[in-house]
Amino acid sequence: MVYNLSDTIVAISTAKGNGGIGIVRLSGILSVKIARELSEKKTIIVGINYASFFDANFFLIDSGLILFFNKPYSFTGEDLIEIHAHGNDLILDSLVFRCVDLGARLAYNGEFSFRAFLNNKIDLIQAESINSLIKSNSLNSNKIIFKSLSGKFSEFIKVVISDLSKLKLDLDAAIEFPDHISFSFNDFYYSFLASYNNYLSIFDKVVSDDFLFESLNVVILGNVNVGKSSLFNFLLKTDRAIVSNVPGTTRDFIESNLCLNGFNFRLIDTAGFNPFTEDFIEKISIERTLTQIRKANILICVVDVLHECDFLNNFNLNKLLLMAESKIKLILLRNKIDLLGVCKNIIHHKDYVEIFISVKTGDGIDLLLNELISTFSKYTDDIYFANKRQLNLLLNVKNYFSSLIMYDDIYKPLDFYSENIGFIITDLNSILGISVSNDILVDIFSNFCVGK
Ligand SMILES: Nc1nc2c(c(=O)[nH]1)N(C=O)[C@@H](CNc1ccc(C(=O)N[C@@H](CCC(=O)O)C(=O)O)cc1)CN2
Ligand SMILES: Nc1nc2c(ncn2[C@@H]2O[C@H](COP(=O)(O)OP(=O)(O)OP(=O)(O)O)[C@@H](O)[C@H]2O)c(=O)[nH]1
Ligand SMILES: [Mg+2]
Numbered sequence: 001m002v003y004n005l006s007d008t009i010v011a012i013s014t015a016k017g018n019g020g021i022g023i024v025r026l027s028g029i030l031s032v033k034i035a036r037e038l039s040e041k042k043t044i045i046v047g048i049n050y051a052s053f054f055d056a057n058f059f060l061i062d063s064g065l066i067l068f069f070n071k072p073y074s075f076t077g078e079d080l081i082e083i084h085a086h087g088n089d090l091i092l093d094s095l096v097f098r099c100v101d102l103g104a105r106l107a108y109n110g111e112f113s114f115r116a117f118l119n120n121k122i123d124l125i126q127a128e129s130i131n132s133l134i135k136s137n138s139l140n141s142n143k144i145i146f147k148s149l150s151g152k153f154s155e156f157i158k159v160v161i162s163d164l165s166k167l168k169l170d171l172d173a174a175i176e177f178p179d180h181i182s183f184s185f186n187d188f189y190y191s192f193l194a195s196y197n198n199y200l201s202i203f204d205k206v207v208s209d210d211f212l213f214e215s216l217n218v219v220i221l222g223n224v225n226v227g228k229s230s231l232f233n234f235l236l237k238t239d240r241a242i243v244s245n246v247p248g249t250t251r252d253f254i255e256s257n258l259c260l261n262g263f264n265f266r267l268i269d270t271a272g273f274n275p276f277t278e279d280f281i282e283k284i285s286i287e288r289t290l291t292q293i294r295k296a297n298i299l300i301c302v303v304d305v306l307h308e309c310d311f312l313n314n315f316n317l318n319k320l321l322l323m324a325e326s327k328i329k330l331i332l333l334r335n336k337i338d339l340l341g342v343c344k345n346i347i348h349h350k351d352y353v354e355i356f357i358s359v360k361t362g363d364g365i366d367l368l369l370n371e372l373i374s375t376f377s378k379y380t381d382d383i384y385f386a387n388k389r390q391l392n393l394l395l396n397v398k399n400y401f402s403s404l405i406m407y408d409d410i411y412k413p414l415d416f417y418s419e420n421i422g423f424i425i426t427d428l429n430s431i432l433g434i435s436v437s438n439d440i441l442v443d444i445f446s447n448f449c450v451g452k
Contacts, residue, residue: 003114003442008034009107010099012092013451019087021064024095025451026081026104027074027112034102035066035081038095044081046070053085055098062091076112077119110448114441117433124433124444125154128387131448132209139262140376144385153384154432156202161428163195168421175414185411192417196401202384203398209385215257215264216375219292222302224272225249227335230359231302232256232269241269253292260369263376268292298329298375300368305334305342305356329375333368335359346371389444393427400424 008028014021026034035044039051044066052063065084074080085091100106108114113127122130129148136142147153167188174183220228224247232241232254241254250271258265270289293299330352337344337358344364347354353371357364386394400420404412430436 003108003111004105005115005118008104009111009115010034010096010104011107011112011451012096013082013112014087014092016089017087018089021084022087022089022092024083024085024092024099025107025112026083026099027076027078027107027115028104029079030103031079031081032068034099034104035068035083037102038083038098039066041066044068053083053095053098055094056101061094061098062086062088072119075121076115077121078115107450108446109450110445110452113448113452114445117441117445123151123154124436124441125157125390125431126151127433128390128444129385130452132385132387134449134452137215138259138264141385143381144383147384153202157428157431160195160199160202161425163191163198164421164425164428167191167195168418168425171414171418171421175418188417192404192421196405199397199401203394205383206386206391206394207383208391209387215266216297217266217268217292217295218258218298218300218372219268219270219296220300220302221270221289221293222272222333223304223307226272226302226304226307227359228272228302229254229269231300231333231335232267234359234362234365235267247272253288261373263373265298265372268296296328298331298372300331300333302333302335305336305340329353329371331355331368331371333357337363390431393431396427397424400427 006029008026008030010024010026013023013025032044035049035051036042038053039049040054041049041051046068049066049068050063051066053061055061062085064086065082067082067084069075069080069082071077071079083095085095096106110127110131113122113130116122117124117127125148129145133142133145133149136145170181170183171188174181220232222228225245229241229243229250233239233243235258236256238256240256242249250269253268253270255266255268258267270292273289332352332354334354334356335358337356338361342356344358344367345356346364346367355364355367355371357368359365400423404417404420426435433441
C-alpha cells in the first residue's frame with residue numbers, strides 16, 4: 001500500500017446506516033478549494049459555514065454545515081474540512097463521489113490518524129488508543145483508555161527515555177574520554193536503579209487490553225426446575241428463556257450479554273441436571289452444560305431451598321471447582337426463599353459465596369448483582385491498557401533492565417551498560433512510534449476504520 005501524503009483525502013467518518021447526521025472529512029491542501037466548489041460558496045471561513053452541497057450537474061445533494069480547521073490547527077495538522085450532512089448513505093456517498101471528482105482521493109483505513117501521527121499531533125500510543133476507544137464496549141474500559149489517549153501513559157515513558165538518554169550521554173563520554181571526564185560509577189548506578197524503579201512502577205500497572213473487549217462468562221447451573229431460566233430472564237429483564245414448572249424445560253444452553261455498571265457479562269442458562277436420566281436428549285444436554293462450565297469465569301449454582309439436598313448430593317462444590325480447572329468465582333444461590341419465608345442473606349465462605357434469594361419476588365437479587373460486579377474490583381482505575389505490540393516492547397525493556405541489574409557483579413564494562421540502555425531507549429521510542437519503519441506503521445494504521 002502506498003500512502004501519498006501530498007494527496008487530499010476524503011472519507012465518510014460516521015458509521016454506515018441512517019442517522020441524525022453524517023460526516024464526510026477531507027484533509028490536505030485541496031480541502032478548502034473542494035469545499036468551495038462543492039458548495040458554490042466564494043469563501044469558506046475558519047469555523048462553521050452553513051452551505052448547500054451540489055453535484056457536478058448542479059443538482060442539490062443536501063444542505064448542512066461545512067467546518068473548516070486551518071493548518072496546523074486541525075486533527076491531522078493539515079487543512080481539514082468536515083461536511084456535516086444528513087445521515088443517509090446515498091447522500092454521504094454522493095458527497096464523497098463529488099469530492100473525488102474535484103480532486104480528492106479515497107482515504108485508506110486510519111489515514112487521518114496516520115497523518116495526525118506524522119504531523120506530531122498524536123503519538124502512536126494515542127493513535128492506537130483512539131482505535132481501542134472506538135472498539136471498546138465498556139465505560140470502565142474507556143476511563144482507562146483515556147489515560148493513554150490524553151498522553152498520560154506516553155508521558156511516563158518519555159520521562160524514562162529522557163532520564164536514560166542523559167545517563168547514556170554521560171556514560172558514552174566516560175567511555176570515549178576516560179581520562180578527561182570525571183565519572184562516578186556509583187552515582188550512575190544509583191540513577192540507573194531509580195530509572196528502573198520508575199519504569200517498574202508503570203510496568204506493574206500495565207494490563208493486556210485483551211480483557212478490555214471481553215466479558216466474563218457467567219454460567220447458571222443446577223438441577224431441573226430450580227429457577228435457572230427464571231433468574232436468566234430476571235437479570236436480562238426479558239422473557240428470553242422458557243420458564244415452566246415442568247422439570248427439564250430448558251434442553252440446550254441459551255446465552256445473552258448482560259451489562260452491569262459498565263461491566264460486561266455473558267450470561268449462560270443451561271439445561272437442568274438430572275443425572276439419573278435415561279433420556280438420550282437430556283444426556284446430550286448434560287454434556288453441553290459441562291462444556292459451558294469449563295468456560296465459566298463465574299458459576300452460579302442454583303438450588304431450590306426446599307430440595308437442596310438433591311443438588312448437593314449430585315454435585316458437590318469441590319467437584320465443580322475442580323471441573324472448571326481455573327480461577328473461577330463460585331456462587332451458591334439458594335432460590336425460592338419465599339416458599340420458606342426466610343430473609344435474603346449472603347454468606348462469604350472460603351471458596352464460595354452463598355446467597356439466599358427469591359427470583360419470584362426479586363428479594364436478594366441486589367446481593368447477587370453486587371457480587372457479580374465485585375468480580376471486576378481488582379481491575380481498578382489505576383491500570384493502563386497495552387496492546388500486543390506495546391506489551392512485547394514493554395517486556396523487552398524489562399528484560400534489558402534486568403539483564404543489567406540481575407548480574408552478581410554490577411561492575412560490568414561500561415559499554416555493556418551503554419549498549420543495553422541504547423536497546424531500552426530504542427524500544428521505548430518504538431512504543432511511542434519514534435523510528436518505527438513505515439511498513440510497520442502502515443500495518444498498524446490499516447487496522448483502523450476508514451474515516452478515522
Ligand atoms: N466533528 C468531529 N468530532 C470529533 C472528532 C472530529 O475529528 N470531528 N474527533 C476526532 O477524532 C474527536 C475529537 N478529537 C479532536 C482532536 C483534535 C481536534 C483539533 O482540531 N485539534 C486542533 C485544534 C485544537 C484547538 O483548537 O484547541 C489542534 O490540535 O491543533 C479536533 C477533534 C471526537 N469528535
Ligand atoms: N416460589 C418460587 N418459584 C420460583 C422461583 N423461581 C422460579 N420459580 C418457579 O420454578 C419453576 C421452574 O422455573 P424455571 O426457571 O423454568 O427453572 P429451570 O431451573 O430453568 O428449570 P429447567 O429448565 O427445567 O432445568 C417455575 O414454575 C418458576 O415460576 C422462586 O423464587 N420462588
Ligand atoms: Mg430452564
